[in-house]
Structure formats: structure tokens, C-alpha cells
Amino acid sequence: MKHAALWVILLAMPVRPASVPHNSRPSPSTQYPQFADNSEVRAALAWFARNLAWINEQQSRLTEIPAPSFQEAQRAAAVKLLLASSGLEVQIDKTGNVIGELRGANEKEIVVLSAHLDTVFPPSTEIKVRREGDRLVAPGISDNGTGLAALIAIARACHEAHIKPRRTILFVADVGEEGEGNLRGMRALIEAYKPKLKAVIVLDGSGTDHVTTKALASRRLEATITGPGGHSWSDFGMPNPINALVRASVRFINTKVPVAPRTTFNIGQIEGGTSVNSIPYEAKLKVDIRSESEDELTKLESALRDCIAAGVRDEMESSRDRTKGKLEWKVELLGSRPGGELPANSALLAALRSADEFVGNQSRVERSSTDANVPLAHGIDAISIGAGGTGGGAHSLQEWYEPAGREMGLKRALLTLLGVSGLAEEKAR
Numbered sequence: 001m002k003h004a005a006l007w008v009i010l011l012a013m014p015v016r017p018a019s020v021p022h023n024s025r026p027s028p029s030t031q032y033p034q035f036a037d038n039s040e041v042r043a044a045l046a047w048f049a050r051n052l053a054w055i056n057e058q059q060s061r062l063t064e065i066p067a068p069s070f071q072e073a074q075r076a077a078a079v080k081l082l083l084a085s086s087g088l089e090v091q092i093d094k095t096g097n098v099i100g101e102l103r104g105a106n107e108k109e110i111v112v113l114s115a116h117l118d119t120v121f122p123p124s125t126e127i128k129v130r131r132e133g134d135r136l137v138a139p140g141i142s143d144n145g146t147g148l149a150a151l152i153a154i155a156r157a158c159h160e161a162h163i164k165p166r167r168t169i170l171f172v173a174d175v176g177e178e179g180e181g182n183l184r185g186m187r188a189l190i191e192a193y194k195p196k197l198k199a200v201i202v203l204d205g206s207g208t209d210h211v212t213t214k215a216l217a218s219r220r221l222e223a224t225i226t227g228p229g230g231h232s233w234s235d236f237g238m239p240n241p242i243n244a245l246v247r248a249s250v251r252f253i254n255t256k257v258p259v260a261p262r263t264t265f266n267i268g269q270i271e272g273g274t275s276v277n278s279i280p281y282e283a284k285l286k287v288d289i290r291s292e293s294e295d296e297l298t299k300l301e302s303a304l305r306d307c308i309a310a311g312v313r314d315e316m317e318s319s320r321d322r323t324k325g326k327l328e329w330k331v332e333l334l335g336s337r338p339g340g341e342l343p344a345n346s347a348l349l350a351a352l353r354s355a356d357e358f359v360g361n362q363s364r365v366e367r368s369s370t371d372a373n374v375p376l377a378h379g380i381d382a383i384s385i386g387a388g389g390t391g392g393g394a395h396s397l398q399e400w401y402e403p404a405g406r407e408m409g410l411k412r413a414l415l416t417l418l419g420v421s422g423l424a425e426e427k428a429r
């Protein structure tokens with residue numbers, strides 16, 4: 001019984017173009033036995049269990065290749081080789097995305113399976129995967145070592161099992177998901193393929209407990225305050241950009257934000273000054289703001305501007321010597337991630353639910369900020385899911401991954417993918 005829903009998804013979409021509208025849930029099927037016998041799908045699912053050690057190895061190897069946002073090229077080259085050895089036609093686009101194509105019977109329609117290449121760790125971070133009991137420990141091992149390992153494993157399983165999809169599948173390792181990468185890899189991908197793109201499945205991190213269908217809107221802002229600068233003793237009393245920034249920050253962190261719609265802010269970086277005995281000529285602060293509501297986001301952005309302006313004003317008013325110049329300030333948008341939401345009746349979500357049912361998994365719907373924001377903002381069906389196993393400490397030096405349970409995550413992702421790509425044709429039995 002639990003297989004039935006999956007067959008429905010796999011069969012309702014393929015073969016007969018236009019018979020099933022993209023967004024409607026297919027009607028009950030009598031084709032269950034045919035798909036149950038699909039030996040290619042069975043072979044692909046079975047491939048994972050036999051190759052778990054190989055998948056762990058690829059994950060460790062890729063994790064150890066540094067890939068800070070904007071410096072993903074070396075890791076991209078390694079992923080390109082792995083995808084090419086799985087029989088895909090692979091290219092690296094202008095932005096740096098690795099794109100491996102598995103041509104479908106219908107080349108006019110495309111489904112993307114993606115995992116981001118980049119990490120939040122600066123190039124100087126030492127990355128050596130070490131084992132602690134059953135755990136692999138290293139910065140980036142889970143986010144997104146797990147996603148990349150799954151991308152490669154699923155491509156290889158499809159290849160070894162001779163899967164022929166109906167829609168073309170692009171296996172994509174994309175750049176610029178983290179921080180100031182501002183989703184540039186996914187933006188370029190959507191730009192290039194939008195007219196043909198039917199669904200995007202993003203593999204990000206570990207776990208099988210969630211499916212992100214709601215894109216959390218966010219903005220990243222940088223405030224800069226500049227002044228004349230001077231000597232700590234002889235110029236005492238001059239307006240000080242760090243003082244102004246501190247005054248502004250205290251105001252900003254006292255901003256009231258609603259619990260619902262959930263709205264958050266974080267001062268994530270602060271810098272300025274040149275030495276302890278100099279009045280600085282510059283101070284900067286980076287802020288990340290997120291909200292379930294675009295309106296709240298806009299309010300919070302203007303609150304930040306108001307606070308910076310007020311901090312500068314307070315500092316100017318309290319400075320004893322304004323003759324040597326005054327403070328200037330600006331707030332710049334470093335990046336913004338658009339919001340969006342997958343329709344509850346989408347074929348993609350139905351495929352995921354069927355896959356969950358098939359592997360005996362339960363997952364909750366989540367709102368988050370991921371690569372899926374970009375397609376969702378364009379009205380293209382997209383989800384972000386974990387790629388199995390468990391992980392923790394994301395974005396920290398103590399990040400870890402435990403592969404137990406990975407197989408379920410891989411099966412879930414593969415079945416969801418095939419659920420939306422469909423199969424080229426059913427063999428006559």
C-alpha cells in the first residue's frame with residue numbers, strides 16, 4: 001500500500017505529456033505493478049547500501065578542499081570529475097557552477113538537483129576530517145559535505161542503474177550560497193534555465209526530518225561611519241566613528257521586533273580603527289535581518305538607518321571639538337534573499353511526501369533561507385532537504401556528521417527527484 005502513492009507520482013507525470021497538469025495531484029493509479037517492477041529504480045535504490053563507504057570517502061575528500069564563497073573553483077573541479085565519471089555531460093558555467101546533465105526523453109523540461117559548494121570558513125581555516133567514534137568532524141563536513149556527497153552518489157546510482165528520466169535532470173554543485181555569496185550561483189542557474197525549469201531540489205546539510213518549502217526573506221546590510229580621525233590624547237573630544245557606531249548599535253539592538261510574523265536581527269561583524277591610541281577614521285558593522293514578512297523586513301531596515309543616523313547625531317552632539325570635521329554615514333545593502341512559498345498542492349511536494357512514505361520517514365515543513373529561495377521567488381517549484389544522516393555544529397569549527405541513516409536520506413532524495421523527472425518509458429512486461 002505504501003508504494004502505491006509513489007507509483008502514482010512516478011507514473012502520472014511521465015510518458016503522456018500534458019495529460020496531467022503540473023500542479024495537480026495525480027488520480028489513483030492502476031499502474032502500480034508496472035512501476036513496482038521497474039528494475040532500474042530498484043537497482044538505483046540498492047546501489048546506495050553497497051557504496052556507503054565510498055560515499056563517506058567522497059564527502060571527506062571534498063570537505064578537505066577549501067571552498068569559501070567566491071573561491072570554490074578547486075572543489076568545483078573535483079566535483080566535475082566525479083560527475084563526469086558518472087556518465088554525465090559536465091560543464092562549469094561563467095559563475096562557477098558545476099552542471100552535469102542527464103538527458104531526458106523530453107529535453108524541453110528540466111529538473112535540477114543541487115548542492116552548494118561553498119562554506120563559511122575563510123581560506124586560512126585548517127580542514128582535516130577526523131573520526132571521533134562514529135562521527136566525522138571537520139568544518140563544513142555536514143554543510144555542505146553531506147549535500148555534495150549525496151549529489152554525487154545519486155548521479156552515480158542513476159548511471160549504474162541506467163535510469164532514463166523523462167525530463168532532463170541537471171546535477172548542479174553551485175557557488176555562492178553562504179553569506180555574501182548572496183545565492184549568486186542559484187541566481188545564475190535560474191536565469192539560464194528558467195523557461196524550461198520545472199522543479200528544483202536543493203540538498204543542504206544532513207537529516208531527513210524537514211522539508212523547506214517556504215523561503216525566508218532576508219537582507220544583509222553594512223553600516224559605515226567615517227570621520228576625520230586623530231590622536232587619542234591631543235585630539236580628544238573629536239567625534240569618534242566607533243563611539244557613534246556603539247551608540248547606534250545600542251539603539252538598534254533595543255528595537256522591538258514581532259514574535260509573529262517571526263522577525264530577527266543579528267549584528268554579525270563589527271570592525272574599525274587602526275590602533276588603540278588613534279581616534280579611528282572608520283567603523284563598520286554588518287547586520288543580518290530576517291522575517292516571515294517583507295513589510296517587517298522593510299521596517300527593520302529603516303530602523304537600522306534611523307539608529308545609525310541617531311548614533312552619529314548623539315556622537316556629534318557630545319563631541320567637544322567639531323571644527324576638525326564631522327562624521328558621515330551610509331548603510332548599504334550587501335545582499336537580499338527573496339521570499340516565496342511552494343504551493344501546498346504542488347507535484348514536487350507530493351513527490352516528496354510519497355518518497356517519505358516509501359522510506360518510512362516523517363518530515364515537517366519548514367521556513368528557511370536557502371538556495372530554494374531563488375526559484376520559489378520566480379514561481380518555480382522548489383524545496384530544500386537534508387541529505388540523510390545526522391549532523392551538528394554547522395558553521396562552527398566543531399561541525400560533525402554521523403553517516404548512520406544516510407541511506408534513507410539518499411533514497412528519499414532520489415525518489416523525490418524521479419518523482420518529478422518521471423521515467424522515460426516503462427518497459428513492457
Ligand SMILES: [Zn+2]
Nearest residue numbers: 143144204205
Ligand atoms: Zn548549507
